[in-house]
Amino acid sequence: MKHGGRRERRPGGCSSPLAEGEELLYGIHTVREALGNPARRVLRAFATKNALNKLERDFRTAGITPEEVSPKELTKRLGEDAVHQGVLLFAEPLPEPTLADVAAEPGILLLLDQVTDPHNVGAMLRTACAFGARGVVTTRRNAPAMASGVLAKAASGALEHVPLVRVTNLARAMSELRRDHGFTLWGLDSDGEAVLDCATNVPERIALVLGAEGKGLRLKTREHCDAIFRLDMPGAIRSLNVSNAAAIALFALHQGRRES
Secondary structure: OOOOOOOOOOHHHHHHHOOOOEEEEEEEEHHHHOOOOOOOOEEEEEEOOOHHHHHHHHHHHHHOOEEEEEEEHHHHHHHHOOOOOOEEEEEEEOOOOOOOHHHHOOOOEEEEEEEOOOOHHHHHHHHHHHOOOOEEEEEEEOOOOOOOOOHHHHOHHHOOOOOOEEEEHHHHHHHHHHHOOOOOEEEOOOOOOOOOOOOOOOOOEEEEEEOOOOOOOOOOHHHHOEEEEEEOOOOOOOOOOHHHHHHHHHHHHHHHHHHO
16 A cells, blocks of 8 residues: 655655655564565665674575664664564565465465454454465455555564555455355354354355454445355353454464365
């Protein structure tokens, strides 16, 4: 997602703005995976002495010489809340995949219905990577921005491995997945008719659809699902943070596919 109209100070005393289309990547795991991704073009790199010691081989292999800065300089650039771990990259966005790209082969897709929290989306990307999902699909609007680096940090490097597809209309994308690529679409909701667990018979091509915190799945999204499942939770609270729910559901789908 482009980052227009916002001027930000670079670290190391450089005052040029964050350019249109640039993204920030920070954190040891995030940067290490980005440096190892041939599709990722790094424009500038900044690191503390401690971070350089940890990432020296990665920078050398990527052919990049970072500018050494102090931790305070990175904190000033990124803010007190950013756990930068002493390293920051300015990079071009990855080539944007299409829905057809991630649907070409059998597997699991994760579809997010207007999930806007970058920490949640990043956590789901990380979980999707761990369970070998083929991709994550979000809407273009009502989805987290990429430029600030918050989503990438939460994904802890998974953004370099799991394609992130952005579509204009989720319901239309769901119809395309079913019609053109043979996917079965399962929604996840606390009021679902059936329980999703490790004994569930999982189709070869499956898309799991999750809604935003609070709102859940929109009505139109629910109508495009083939079935609505719930997680079996015996406790007093029957709903989970969406990223936690996604992790449990992906585990169940993975186990179900192994058993089928």
